[in-house]
Amino acid sequence: MAVDAPPTRQGPVDAWLEERLQWRALMGTLLHVRVPVESKTLFFGGITLFLFGVQVVTGTLLALYYKPTPAAAYDSVLFITSDVTFGWLIRSVHHWAANLMIVFLVLHLLRVFFQAAYKYPRELTWVVGMALLGVTMLFGFTGYLLPWDQRAYWATVVGTEIAGSVPMIGDFLLTLLRGGADVTEATLSRFFGIHVLVLPLALGLIVAVHLVFVHQQGLANPTVPEPRPPAVPTGRTKPFFPHYILEEVIAWLFLLAMLVVMASLFPAGLEEEANPLQTPAHTKPEWYFLGVYELLKHVERIVGILAPMVLLVILVLLPFIDRNPEVRARKRPLAIVLGIVGIAVMVGLTIWGYYS
Amino acid sequence: MGQDTAIDPSRERVPRRRFLAVLAGFSVVSMLAMVATPILGFLIPPKTSGTTAGGKILVGKVADIPPGAGKVVPVGSKPTIIVNTEQGMKGYSAICTHLGCIVAWDTGSNTIVCPCHDGRFNPTTGAVVSGPPPTGLVAATVTVEGDEIYVVST
Numbered sequence: 001m002a003v004d005a006p007p008t009r010q011g012p013v014d015a016w017l018e019e020r021l022q023w024r025a026l027m028g029t030l031l032h033v034r035v036p037v038e039s040k041t042l043f044f045g046g047i048t049l050f051l052f053g054v055q056v057v058t059g060t061l062l063a064l065y066y067k068p069t070p071a072a073a074y075d076s077v078l079f080i081t082s083d084v085t086f087g088w089l090i091r092s093v094h095h096w097a098a099n100l101m102i103v104f105l106v107l108h109l110l111r112v113f114f115q116a117a118y119k120y121p122r123e124l125t126w127v128v129g130m131a132l133l134g135v136t137m138l139f140g141f142t143g144y145l146l147p148w149d150q151r152a153y154w155a156t157v158v159g160t161e162i163a164g165s166v167p168m169i170g171d172f173l174l175t176l177l178r179g180g181a182d183v184t185e186a187t188l189s190r191f192f193g194i195h196v197l198v199l200p201l202a203l204g205l206i207v208a209v210h211l212v213f214v215h216q217q218g219l220a221n222p223t224v225p226e227p228r229p230p231a232v233p234t235g236r237t238k239p240f241f242p243h244y245i246l247e248e249v250i251a252w253l254f255l256l257a258m259l260v261v262m263a264s265l266f267p268a269g270l271e272e273e274a275n276p277l278q279t280p281a282h283t284k285p286e287w288y289f290l291g292v293y294e295l296l297k298h299v300e301r302i303v304g305i306l307a308p309m310v311l312l313v314i315l316v317l318l319p320f321i322d323r324n325p326e327v328r329a330r331k332r333p334l335a336i337v338l339g340i341v342g343i344a345v346m347v348g349l350t351i352w353g354y355y356s
Numbered sequence: 357m358g359q360d361t362a363i364d365p366s367r368e369r370v371p372r373r374r375f376l377a378v379l380a381g382f383s384v385v386s387m388l389a390m391v392a393t394p395i396l397g398f399l400i401p402p403k404t405s406g407t408t409a410g411g412k413i414l415v416g417k418v419a420d421i422p423p424g425a426g427k428v429v430p431v432g433s434k435p436t437i438i439v440n441t442e443q444g445m446k447g448y449s450a451i452c453t454h455l456g457c458i459v460a461w462d463t464g465s466n467t468i469v470c471p472c473h474d475g476r477f478n479p480t481t482g483a484v485v486s487g488p489p490p491t492g493l494v495a496a497t498v499t500v501e502g503d504e505i506y507v508v509s510t
Contacts, residue, residue, distance in 0.1 A: 154457060158472060161456040172400075179401050182433065186401060277428055277435045277450075279457040281471045297473040297488055301454065 030215070034237035035244055039219040040115070043251040044108035049207065050252040051101040054259065055139075056200060058094040066146065068192035070185045073148035074273040081270065092263030098140060100259070102288050105136055113318075113339055116327035117220035121230050123319035125213040128206060130316045135203045137288070142195040144286060145188060153274035155285040156191075157183050158293070165305050183276070225325045284353065291346050294353030311342075412499070412506040419503065421445070426461025426468065426479065431507045436496050437461065437468060438505060439479040445500050447507055448482045448493035459493065468493065 010018070017023035065084055067076040080087040109129065112118055118126035145156040160183065164174030179186030220226065221235065238244065271280070285293050296304035314321065326332050415429040415438065426439035428450045435450035435458055448468070450458050457472035467485055468477040475487030482493035497508035 154472070158455045158457065175401065176399055276433075277430055277458060279460070279471045281460075283457070283471055296455065299488075301488065301490060 031241035031245070033215070033218070033240045035219045035240050036221040037236045037238050038221050038223045040111075040222065041219065042107070042111055043248050044104050044111050045214075046248045047251055047255055048101055048104040048108055050255060051097045051104060052203065052207070054097040054256070055094060055101065058090050058097065059196065059200075061090050062094060063196055068146070068188055070148055070188055070274070073146065073188060074270075077147045077149075077270060081268075088267055089260070089263055092267040093259050095268035096259050096262045096266075098143060099287075100255070102136060102140060105133055109133065110339075110343070114329060114336070115220065115222035116329075116332065116335075117222070118319045119322070119325065119327065120226055120228065120319075122213070122217055122220060122226075125210060125217065126319050127316060128210045128213060130312075131206050132203065132210060135199055135206060139195065139199050139203070140286060140288060142191040142199065145183075145191045146195065147270055148188065148274045149271040150274055150278075150280045151271045151283065153183060153276070154279050154283045155289075156187065157279075158285065159289065160187075162292075162296070162305055165301055166309075167302070167306075220327075222327055225327050287350060287354070290353035291349035294349045294356065297353075297356070411509060413509050414504055415507050416505050417503050418445075418500060418505060421505070424463065424466070428458060428460065429507070431496070431509050436507050437493075438498060438507070439468065441480050443480050445498045445505060446479060446482075447496035447498035448477070449496060450493075452489055453491045453493065454487075454489040 010024075014023065062080060065076055065080045065087070067073055077091070080091055082088075084090075112126065112129070141156075141159055145152045160174055160177045163177055164170045166173055175181070177187070177190070178184070179190045217230070224235075284290060292304065292308050295307065298304075299307075322335055324332055324335070329336050413431050415431065415436070416427065418440075421427050421438055421440045423440050423442075426437055428435050428437050430436075436447050437450040437459055438445060438447045439461060448459075452459050452470040452472065452475055454470065454473055454475050457470050459468045459470045459475075459477065461479075462469040462476075465476065466479065468479055468482075469475070470477075470487070470489065473488050475489040476485040477483065477489070477493050478485050482495050484490075484492050499506045499508065
């Protein structure tokens, strides 16, 4: 990535840090780089990162009152929602930020796909990004059980049952996830531990790797293929800082306002407390698992489980399968048509699942 | 020291660098296995004897389940559905064979129905009538003694 000269203006804090940490060189490397003016990221990746930050803050606050046992979980969520000052807001923002995080992650993935930014030299950045998608889906899956209401409980029963149907390792996976044969207090403890400790650490680390890669490679230019070997961009560029960052922060502030509006107008709900003896009528999982859930209704169980897994593997390996160096959409009709068909099938199944 | 005591590197059967690399690799793999084994072992919960001791369990009165009706009752930690059919009182595991949801009695269609994917089962045999479940419901042994219904737990 091309590096700008660091600014010459300096104050006492800047001088103090410079003397001890060679601060300006560090900031110069991190911030004062240039990006192609043709790059249109639409800020989807940055917004996803911002939403993760929102989740860390609101999740930490919720953990102060939440009790991860079947006897107390439901009541503690009710207590947070009804009695704790701004508890309804913190919980609803956590709920909506979780949903929006998946929305923006998928939008980011689609943007990278349609702009062919996964191609040389960014293959590994794409693979690491797919790992982020997997961790984010696990965040949704594990967090969903924590309120211990009917919807949470039965979504987890079905979800873990799907994992249990994976050939060869199904039984092992089922026991590993549930902490036993059934969804019990052992499952709740595991999901809570994974949700608040394992996944945040994993996501933080993988995001760091993803950002280092992006920083090293710079933003892709969606109008011309990357030169081989990589070279400093020769076209028109603009400074990453403050120009790009300023626009990004404006997008973040807009999202924060949206989150508060959504949390206020559509607060996170809570169904009846989990009852292992009664599955509620027409129970459905969260929208991002609805497509697979609907697929399982119409095809053999093994097909319904293996098809999304195969699709995921193809998606991870996409940069190594699609070797066409062309980046302009109209010059890669096969990839674009396959992408649109894939999206149409997923959206169609999700809508079908919603209304069935 | 004379020259004849020096080791000729070309005569080594395994070059020293390669030997050290293999040794280092083996050490890393051993160390990872040493760390991973107790972690994996810890993650798999110990086998418990279960919550039911076996034998006959009283699950309700005949008056609770009139002819043409059905009800899910707990048998230990496992739910069982009891249906009062024309062939007498029938019982099945209430856990759907598709994805583990709890089935319920549907008076309108006279079938046992799963609310998750609308799988339907015959109340007399437990066999699949329609929907995605791969197999029928597992039968339970139900006995009626006087006005009391018992399920034989295994």
